[in-house]
């Protein structure tokens with residue numbers, strides 16, 4: 014019998030006024046209650062013969078198949094089904110923009126809500142982590158060494174795929190903790206770090222070596238990696254270079270890039286200061302500039318660090334916000350104040366250099382521009398002041414130039430993205446592949462994984478030839 | 479198994495300043511004068527930048543010299559040879575440009591001397607004429623006098639209180655040399671921001687190219703956070719990847735001085751807690 018309900022089975026969440034003071038996960042998931050809820054939601058899937066949902070998933074997760082396995086109670090099989098194409102289900106179930114991917118295409122969405130594919134994916138992954146400990150997997154090694162630069166979703170996926178096929182993979186990570194944005198960017202309350210750690214443990218169980226504190230371009234050049242016997246190299250170094258607006262007052266004390274703010278809090282655990290040694294500074298009034306996931310995360314972190322008023326200052330309207338619906342919704346519930354169609358023009362400080370007030374202008378939406386979004390235009394005479402002590406710039410990141418600058422012949426776009434062949438991820442250098450944010454600029458976890466997977470395929474072919 | 483970076487040797491240079499040799503072969507292999515490392519003692523530790531004071535590629539050893547100013551440097555100072563540090567990343571930053579010069583004045587203020595030392599040493603090895611001027615608070619805080627003697631053609635040591643018999647600031651000695659008609663094609667000035675600013679004011683007037691080294695507050699040291707940013711020639715630069723060396727005459731020192739104390743309150747709290755704990759033990 015097909016479940017006719019139009020709405021998704023509700024997921025348990027922490028109360029907004031409790032959770033905006035802690036860093037525990039917001040959504041408790043179906044695991045929080047019982048398998049019954051998950052099975053009930055799984056029952057809403059029509060098991061379509063031509064499943065539209067799969068077209069929406071960048072890595073082609075076999076959605077009706079895994080959902081069917083939930084219905085029949087074969088949860089470990091469901092997990093393995095997802096793993097066939099997605100190496101990080103517990104992560105994707107939480108942070109994928111499902112509303113614009115798999116769930117956007119689900120036929121149940123034409124009338125009522127789509128099947129909660131993301132929540133089900135997350136449920137299955139959490140079940141697996143809780144009940145089915147990973148068995149060490151023994152793969153016969155083929156003696157071919159591959160170097161992976163960066164341990165974000167792109168690098169992890171590429172490394173996992175290659176290791177499963179017998180390649181000897183070494184990941185070189187600049188930070189002291191692997192995981193990329195999953196560790197230093199996305200906050201604990203959205204993606205518990207223990208989960209990411211589990212995924213990395215699993216890679217290690219596959220024989221992948223993870224070498225931390227290795228800034229490629231400084232400690233090894235790409236040529237030196239080749240000389241060291243790495244027959245192929247995958248660059249998954251992400252898009253970590255923060256942008257600033259170039260407005261007056263940006264170097265006042267109290268202005269942070271979102272990268273700095275989130276890294277201090279997530280990676281360096283500044284929310285535990287002074288137990289942990291790294292501090293962060295959050296004023297009573299905080300303005301976060303930008304409208305993407307990064308801005309939402311920064312705003313929600315600021316609230317949790319004790320700020321009284323946290324503003325999202327975004328120059329377009331809510332409709333144009335690139336952040337996931339769920340994040341916008343959660344931010345509002347937690348008391349974040351949205352100042353839309355507003356742009357900062359100047360930051361002014363106290364005598365000793367601390368941020369005191371931000372000057373903003375109001376905007377209206379004009380003509381559509383290249384990407385189809387309506388371009389914001391300044392409304393004359395709309396200048397006004399917003400008293401804040403902290404300003405967080407979340408207006409985008411581009412690829413870090415370190416590898417490009419230290420690698421002769423590696424072709425890049427003028428904005429820094431590494432130029433690759435779409436289908437394979439091959440760069441302008443033989444045996445060197447790239448993918449994820451380092452190629453596309455800031456995008457999504459699932460796209461980075463997809464790129465890592467594609468490159469792994471291409472690397473296998475290259476090394477067999 | 480967690481990989482550790484072992485402390486091979488520890489030597490107290492003064493009561494506050496310690497030299498350590500760390501076993502880090504890969505870093506030693508690539509290190510150049512002007513570059514730095516970032517260390518983190520343990521899981522809860524902060525990431526702290528320190529200049530590579532020296533390196534031995536054959537032995538795989540990197541030397542650091544640090545002043546105990548806050549919690550992290552005091553914690554490190556309390557460690558001994560044989561113990562290990564959790565993280566030691568490097569070499570970071572751009573190596574100093576030392577080619578094509580003939581007469582250089584290397585000016586070190588306090589601990590800045592340790593940061594200037596590898597550059598002086600390299601210049602000497604390139605047969606450049608090096609006048610070194612190093613200044614300290616008093617006689618007891620003088621460091622690296624022997625090493626700097628070897629790395630320079632002439633060495634001047636000043637103390638603020640005159641306790642070594644040469645009272646004054648490094649800028650006083652430098653001014654004197656200039657007034658005696660000494661000519662330099664490059665000045666390297668490393669020390670407190672105030673000192674570097676003062677040197678730059680002198681050299682701007684005398685039209686001598688001047689390189690300074692920024693010690694901004696850092697997190698990652700790879701150009702990812704923007705915490706270390708400063709204004710150079712009207713543009714935003716990141717000290718960790720664009721520097722730490724910068725053309726001194728273009729640096730906005732007042733802004734840099736202001737940014738240096740962002741975490742002063744927190745640093746004090748951290749240190750007080752640390753010392754309070756130690757007191758209990």
Ligand SMILES: Cc1cc2nc3c(=O)[nH]c(=O)nc-3n(C[C@H](O)[C@H](O)[C@H](O)COP(=O)(O)OP(=O)(O)OC[C@H]3O[C@@H](n4cnc5c(N)ncnc54)[C@H](O)[C@@H]3O)c2cc1C
Nearest residue numbers: 163165166167187193194198229251449450456457458461
């Ligand atoms: C705050 C925030 C929130 C986000 N929220 C979402 C979300 O909800 N959903 C979603 O799908 N996406 C989200 N994203 C985007 C997503 O996280 C990224 O698109 C994705 O992580 C890109 O993966 P990657 O592997 O290409 O790079 P990254 O995750 O950036 O990893 C790159 C890794 O390479 C390392 N590295 C860089 N240079 C070097 C070097 N020279 N040597 C060695 N290592 C190096 C870095 O330290 C890093 O660990 C968010 C991003 C941010 C910043």
Ligand SMILES: Cc1cc2nc3c(=O)[nH]c(=O)nc-3n(C[C@H](O)[C@H](O)[C@H](O)COP(=O)(O)OP(=O)(O)OC[C@H]3O[C@@H](n4cnc5c(N)ncnc54)[C@H](O)[C@@H]3O)c2cc1C
Nearest residue numbers: 514527528529543544545547548549550551693694695745
């Ligand atoms: C590229 C670079 C190279 C450096 N090289 C050396 C070196 O070779 N030897 C050395 O002793 N120090 C060096 N420093 C400075 C060193 O990083 C700081 O002294 C250290 O961060 C202090 O950490 P802490 O936790 O012990 O003290 P904190 O609690 O962080 O600070 C205690 C006191 O030190 C001051 N302080 C904090 N950070 C800095 C800083 N970056 N520069 C100057 N004062 C600071 C604070 O204002 C405070 O008064 C360097 C810094 C940079 C950026």
Ligand code: SF4
Nearest residue numbers: 070074105109114115
């Ligand atoms: S990986 Fe993402 S897009 Fe694909 S099915 Fe899972 S949640 Fe949907």
Ligand code: SF4
Nearest residue numbers: 058059061066119120
């Ligand atoms: S489109 Fe929706 S209903 Fe159809 S198989 Fe996919 S999830 Fe199930």
Ligand code: FES
Nearest residue numbers: 699701703704718
């Ligand atoms: S320390 Fe983060 S960008 Fe320089």
